[in-house]
Amino acid sequence: xxxxxxxxxxxxxxxxxxxQTWHWTELFFxxxxxxxxxxxxxxxxxxGFVMSFQYFDLFAGQAEFIGLENYQQLFxxxxxxxxxxxxxxFVIFTxxxxxxxxxxxxLALNRxxxxxxxLRTLFFASNVLSVTIVTLIWRAVxxxxxxxxxxxxxxxxxxxxxxxxxxxxxxxxxxxxxIWWGIGLPMVLFLASLQQIPAxxxxxxxxxxxxxxxxxxxxxxxxxxxxxxxxxxxxxxAQFQVFGQINLMTQGGPNxxxxxxxxxxxxxxxxxxxxxxxxxxxxxxFVIMVLAAGLQFWASRRKQEF
Amino acid sequence: MATRKMSKPMGxxxxxxxxxxxxxxWMVPLVWIVGLSLKSSLELVVDPNSVFSFPYTLKNYADLMxxxxxxxxxxxxxxVTITQTVLVVAxxxxxxxxxxxxxxxxxxxxxxxxLMGLAIPQHAVIxxxxxxxxxxxxxxxxxxxxxxxxxxxxxxxxxxAYFRAIPIxxxxxxxxxxxxxxxxxxxxxxxxxxxxxxxxxxxxxxxxxNDYLWPLISATRPDMYTLxxxxxxxxxxxxxxxxxxxxxxxxVFAGLPMLILYIFFQKYVVRAVAxxxxx
Numbered sequence: 001x002x003x004x005x006x007x008x009x010x011x012x013x014x015x016x017x018x019x020q021t022w023h024w025t026e027l028f029f030x031x032x033x034x035x036x037x038x039x040x041x042x043x044x045x046x047x048g049f050v051m052s053f054q055y056f057d058l059f060a061g062q063a064e065f066i067g068l069e070n071y072q073q074l075f076x077x078x079x080x081x082x083x084x085x086x087x088x089x090f091v092i093f094t095x096x097x098x099x100x101x102x103x104x105x106x107l108a109l110n111r112x113x114x115x116x117x118x119l120r121t122l123f124f125a126s127n128v129l130s131v132t133i134v135t136l137i138w139r140a141v142x143x144x145x146x147x148x149x150x151x152x153x154x155x156x157x158x159x160x161x162x163x164x165x166x167x168x169x170x171x172x173x174x175x176x177x178x179i180w181w182g183i184g185l186p187m188v189l190f191l192a193s194l195q196q197i198p199a200x201x202x203x204x205x206x207x208x209x210x211x212x213x214x215x216x217x218x219x220x221x222x223x224x225x226x227x228x229x230x231x232x233x234x235x236x237x238a239q240f241q242v243f244g245q246i247n248l249m250t251q252g253g254p255n256x257x258x259x260x261x262x263x264x265x266x267x268x269x270x271x272x273x274x275x276x277x278x279x280x281x282x283x284x285x286f287v288i289m290v291l292a293a294g295l296q297f298w299a300s301r302r303k304q305e306f
Numbered sequence: 307m308a309t310r311k312m313s314k315p316m317g318x319x320x321x322x323x324x325x326x327x328x329x330x331x332w333m334v335p336l337v338w339i340v341g342l343s344l345k346s347s348l349e350l351v352v353d354p355n356s357v358f359s360f361p362y363t364l365k366n367y368a369d370l371m372x373x374x375x376x377x378x379x380x381x382x383x384x385x386v387t388i389t390q391t392v393l394v395v396a397x398x399x400x401x402x403x404x405x406x407x408x409x410x411x412x413x414x415x416x417x418x419x420x421l422m423g424l425a426i427p428q429h430a431v432i433x434x435x436x437x438x439x440x441x442x443x444x445x446x447x448x449x450x451x452x453x454x455x456x457x458x459x460x461x462x463x464x465x466x467a468y469f470r471a472i473p474i475x476x477x478x479x480x481x482x483x484x485x486x487x488x489x490x491x492x493x494x495x496x497x498x499x500x501x502x503x504x505x506x507x508x509x510x511x512x513x514x515x516n517d518y519l520w521p522l523i524s525a526t527r528p529d530m531y532t533l534x535x536x537x538x539x540x541x542x543x544x545x546x547x548x549x550x551x552x553x554x555x556x557x558v559f560a561g562l563p564m565l566i567l568y569i570f571f572q573k574y575v576v577r578a579v580a581x582x583x584x585x
Binding site: 130132133244 | 438567
């Protein structure tokens with residue numbers, strides 16, 4: 001009896017189990033992830049869209065449809081306009097530095113020596129620290145009078161330095177902190193790209209008596225150009241969402257000079273508890289991020305054509 | 307090689323020298339805060355420059371063990387980070403195998419819909435997410451800290467690509483033995499995917515450990531703080547603080563575990579972070 005059952009199972013099994021078939025129970029492979037994906041990413045995305053048309057009272061649990069009022073209020077809000085400008089400024093302060101400094105470090109450290117390995121380790125190390133630790137370090141560096149920077153510049157007669165309290169310099173100071181924190185990533189991406197350039201191209205250039213400058217400009221840069229584009233887009237996406245450094249170092253001040261879009265969303269949503277208004281701002285961020293992601297997709301697709 | 311004999315070009319020497327100087331500048335803040343953490347706060351108030359001279363003391367670290375909540379926050383962080391990492395790797399492996407091998411109708415459409423989720427930034431859904439966990443009365447719980455981290459599609463994307471690259475012939479022998487699909491997955495294919503699981507695990511661990519925004523709004527009770535949020539809460543008055551040395555001891559204490567892990571597993575950490583960035 002059991003033999004019969006077993007053999008019939010084996011026969012039908014072989015019939016059904018061709019290579020490219022499936023059984024509905026096998027949907028359980030993707031089911032756990034799909035539950036989290038829909039419940040905690042897709043649904044909130046839709047909910048946020050709906051909330052952006054509502055006046056929302058989180059504590060009373062009441063929602064009231066108010067049409068485009070949140071958006072009207074948002075686009076005429078001086079502080080939000082300022083936050084958009086600050087965010088773009090921050091991207092401009094940081095992204096070119098990430099690309100240029102990251103590439104220079106990679107060019108200098110692309111060699112098999114112990115000191116180059118040590119310096120690579122060093123430049124990437126700050127990357128593994130949390131934003132809280134990084135800002136703790138840099139707030140101490142920027143402290144008026146007691147701080148490292150004030151001490152250092154004091155030697156040159158610069159007194160009374162309070163850089164995070166200065167509307168003209170606070171955002172740049174946060175940009176420097178951010179570059180210190182994140183330079184390791186562009187460095188390793190450039191290093192990986194440099195190591196893929198075939199050595200014989202350089203040999204050929206040498207035989208042609210190409211100068212180092214010509215070699216850099218006509219061989220190295222074109223070979224890694226796609227990585228330059230990729231690093232630029234990755235950093236634009238990352239820096240556009242700057243939040244932790246700002247919230248911890250200046251809380252958007254002084255005089256709103258460092259308030260970024262995410263900082264604005266955070267304050268509207270979780271300081272003023274205007275969830276509908278914050279959701280409207282989040283939709284603006286979402287649209288910009290989707291455009292940037294499309295750009296990244298396009299850039300990484302192009303890679304395969306070559 | 308022939309290049310060894312040639313003298314290095316001038317431009318390159320300048321480049322290397324500048325990067326070495328830059329590296330020193332990079333290290334100065336770290337060395338300085340370690341120095342601060344070893345000084346008594348009283349001495350620093352009198353003379354900030356005393357950091358460059360003896361005597362040094364471990365008193366700040368001793369105080370840390372007695373007075374701060376770092377122990378609780380470290381425990382919370384470990385619970386959240388380890389649980390999240392294990393769950394993300396598990397469900398990503400399952401889903402990755404499903405998308406790579408199970409040819410259910412509409413698979414490609416569903417997969418593309420999942421990949422589109424890569425473009426959704428956490429910051430864009432943070433307000434509705436907070437409302438949902440508020441409705442479920444789940445804030446200030448470990449579930450609230452862990453669950454949102456499971457929705458990101460990066461792991462599924464990574465594992466699907468990896469499983470697709472494993473030749474299907476490897477599974478065919480097992481299929482002839484009429485093993486169930488899950489057994490094939492568990493015994494044949496999954497062991498081959500360990501490198502990808504390591505990459506995903508390290509990346510998830512790092513981002514969960516360093517996450518700031520979600521724990522900031524979800525964990526509002528100090529006993530539920532993670533390290534990042536707890537440390538953030540203690541540094542609000544740094545400008546007035548006379549305990550600069552104590553604050554910096556906290557930073558060193560909280561940063562050290564990650565730095566040590568990084569130095570031991572550098573190759574894997576770098577690969578994980580770079581792999582996640584370029585997806």
